[in-house]
Amino acid sequence: MRPTRTLHRMATKLNQIVAVEKGVKAKSAQDLADALREVGKPALLSGIARTYQPKDEEGEVLPPESTRVQVRAEETLKRVAAGLTRLFDVTATKEVTNGRATADVVVDGQTLLREAPVTYLLFLEKQLAELLGFVRKLPVLDAAETWSFSDSADCWATEPVRTVRTKRVPRNHVKAEATDKHPAQVEVYHEDVSIGYWTTVKYSGALPAKRVAEVIERIEKLHHAVKFAREEANSIEVADQRVGDKVFGYLFG
Numbered sequence: 001m002r003p004t005r006t007l008h009r010m011a012t013k014l015n016q017i018v019a020v021e022k023g024v025k026a027k028s029a030q031d032l033a034d035a036l037r038e039v040g041k042p043a044l045l046s047g048i049a050r051t052y053q054p055k056d057e058e059g060e061v062l063p064p065e066s067t068r069v070q071v072r073a074e075e076t077l078k079r080v081a082a083g084l085t086r087l088f089d090v091t092a093t094k095e096v097t098n099g100r101a102t103a104d105v106v107v108d109g110q111t112l113l114r115e116a117p118v119t120y121l122l123f124l125e126k127q128l129a130e131l132l133g134f135v136r137k138l139p140v141l142d143a144a145e146t147w148s149f150s151d152s153a154d155c156w157a158t159e160p161v162r163t164v165r166t167k168r169v170p171r172n173h174v175k176a177e178a179t180d181k182h183p184a185q186v187e188v189y190h191e192d193v194s195i196g197y198w199t200t201v202k203y204s205g206a207l208p209a210k211r212v213a214e215v216i217e218r219i220e221k222l223h224h225a226v227k228f229a230r231e232e233a234n235s236i237e238v239a240d241q242r243v244g245d246k247v248f249g250y251l252f253g
Helices: 014-039 073-098 118-136 209-232 244-252
Strands: 046-054 065-067 102-107 110-117 147-150 155-158 161-176 185-204
Touching: 014 073, 014 118, 073 110, 073 118, 073 244, 102 118, 102 209, 110 118, 110 209, 110 244, 118 209, 209 244
Parallel strands: none
Antiparallel strands: 046 065, 046 185, 102 110, 147 155, 155 185, 161 185
């Protein structure tokens, strides 16, 4: 075991930090639940724009139809990160004050957290497990469509697809011509006739599957690194208590 340095008492009392942490923890949990509820409503993440063009000048004129994307999963990620950043920082302050066993958290050769207390590493393990469950439920773009990001709509969009609008028109088929003894035998049938075109673009606030997989991979990597650091943590005092920005800069950056 490596020797630890003596911790100096912070200006804020420990019981004050604990009291603040409880409120921040409750708020972040509510924010996460609200975000999960929000992205769990497909209708809010979907949009569409349709314009109609009659086949000729005498054709029926129809107004355009559109539905705006109300929820963008990428923005939801940012709100979740902002709320959890405060929780991560407050908890770190408490644990640094009360903890002695520390270790660095290193992912792919990059040190994300320096001298993290073992108690805070335990906290991170739990938070990352919950965050992983949230990210795994994020909506992904429909793989059956080809998507590209639209700067004007600020979300993902498909290429315009043109479809034909048809109308059933009755036709007469003369089975037998009229004679001086019998009227003509006429059969009525219906034919679909093209009268115009719809041009449709689909919009979505969901995320590409590759993006979600990338975030999941990063969370899992960090989760494993935190476990390793907890096993190694013994005696180094935490130097930086503001870790939330670094964590979420890595996860969602």
